[in-house]
Amino acid sequence: MNSTTYSHRKHLENSNFDATAHTEFSSLLSQTDCEAAKHEISAWDGYQQTPLVELDDIAAAAGVKSIYYKDESGRFGLGSFKALGGSYAVFKLADEYKAEHGNLEGFAVATATDGNHGRSVAWGAQRIGVECHIFIHAHVSQQRADAMAALGAEVHRIDGNYDDSLVECETLSSKNNWQIVSDTSWDGYETVPIQVMAGYSVMANEIVEQLDGHIPSHFIIPAGCGGLAGGMLAYFWQVWKDQLPTIVIAESEYSDCVYQSLEANQIKLVNIVDETLMAGLSCGEVSKIIWPLLAKGVQHVVTIPDDGVVPMMQWLARPTSSRASVEGGECSGAGLIALMAANNDPSLKQALNINAQSTILVLGTEGATDPEFYKQAMES
Template sequence: MMLLNRHLEHNQPLVAADAAALGIAGAEEAERFLQARDNHSETPLHALPVLASELEIAALHVKDEGKRLGLGSFKALGGAYAVIQLVLEEAGKRLGRAVDIGEINDPEVRAIAAQMTFCCATDGNHGRSVAQGAGLVGARSVVFVHAGVSRERVATIASFGAEMVRVEGGYDHSVREAARVAAERGWTVVSDTSWPGYERIPGLVMQGYTVIVREALRRLPEPPSHVFLQAGVGGFAAAIAGYLAIVLGEQRPKVVVVEPARAACIYATAEAGRPVKIPHEQPTVMAMLECHEPSLVAWRVLSRIGDAFMTVDEEDAVAVMNRLARPSGNDPAIVSGESGGAGLAGLIRAAGDRGMRAALGLDAHSRVLIINSEGATDPGRYAELVGMAPERVPLQTA
């Protein structure tokens, strides 16, 4: 399904808080923090000319976040960045002066961090980032996971030092439980979704994601005409789209938000014209996108600069995983997890439909940017769906 944005706020400017969080200054700050981390390196941007030709577009580039900071996901940029920012802010309050990222290992800063506990709910990737960020600064982390999160993902998060709490129900249940327990115990919630009265920290998480598109724009021969962005609660899509809109202005690309048909809360919100919660029914293979209520901050951004909203089916996501692992011609192989290629699945679906092509202006001149948001964060599940272990995929380094 596809729905064009008919919302009254479509193409209106971002509100001031969102423009500040997702603008150039905020993105530069996020990148400065990232460069201070020991294992930072820019993730690759791959051109896929053979697939572009098949889709009858001019160019297709995939930014591969499966290699980000050893966590295998774009989420490595968000939660950890927010945790570090919050620790430095708290240290600044207690020490009575500004505290910079270069002081993160100073004993007096680490002593303050050791008194702080950060918690979150996660499908897997966000929890890794929060746990890693807490570990970097010497803080405590508690991560809430719902019934559908695999044991392998839970074990990986725990390996970063997080205390794990299993919650019955789905992702939205774990979000509410994390918020409830944190309020009782005085912990700081670092969530990638937002709700009334809780917006700044999700804004910091989103700010961390802007590094992805800053890197991509430096490498692309021309800015993209279209970007297909997968969404769970919508924070990732809003961060990428928001930065592009601020930097490129009227030349910004057309933004298409892609969700699993089984968990399409942004699509339902766009259809209703207001944030709505959808029922939890069948689980989706795109586990990192299995969210049933949008982030209010994300929707505020996407209602303005999301041009279309669409859904993809389970088999679409699995087909993309396989296509990227076994590319045609000289296109590079890419390891893409179950949720990582959802944006590409949306492009392939749209490119093959005459009506969607026309509605989106996809043609032989289109330059499309896709972000592979995760690698094989659950290697066993990847091997099951692709028929090949992720380490057997013949990767290129650039």
């Protein structure tokens, strides 16, 4: 392993960070929503807490005290944390529909996705036996498409990028009366993405339990549309209040919508020209409902190139005397790559205030969700 493989492209310190702003956002993701999600999801077949693994080897290489890695590779057999969000939102929508119509006749769901969110929605639809339409863009791998089709969804492949697939999803859904289950929000579309975040909050709740009273100094969160970051931040801010860790967002240099939005102090649409290997992070616009929260709660954004993706997947897979092999997919190393990049750049390390006493929480957001790519990565 050559640790200089890990670098960053850009870093921004958010001048609008406001440590006291948690009181403003207490209603965005309410405690009631989070408790309801926990109650429901923990009753589903196959539910179990995913592990919080200590990565002593990477911590030593990064010059920090410890790294806590939430390993989502085993979540409900779907391979990513996304299993918690889309499926729960489908359940909530179906529940409302049933209350209004008495049954689920005529109820169908649709979503645009890079893979993991769609898999969750397809699984949620399959669990309750309803029709599901998935819209994917030109670069989503066939294996990801097949995984959603295997869950009973009809998969529509669209030319263009993620945002193009979202437009097509909206057009066909309004024509056919399908209910959109999106993990991102826009004007007038907020309730569902909030329920998606409520589903993710189950992971945050597990982390608090697993940390057993410890509050990490830093939390590095990968971002696509920011739904994951929003859900985690909203939850942890309510629990940890003034002791919130330093929040660092890690984004792909090709889809740096949080970076650009924080820089401009307003939501900026990034036209994605190159697709990152980190498929789940390839999103050109911050979720509208999340934006005010990120604008005040995020302290730093670091954008990363793809160079470190495969080496980090390989590093995670190598067991040591203190830990077993970890199955980390393309997005899973984003936080660790940003951390190693900081170790390779003293000015970034200093700006992030990372030192030998730091305790770092990262999210291993997926396992081998694209098995063919994972196999190639392990063999390269």
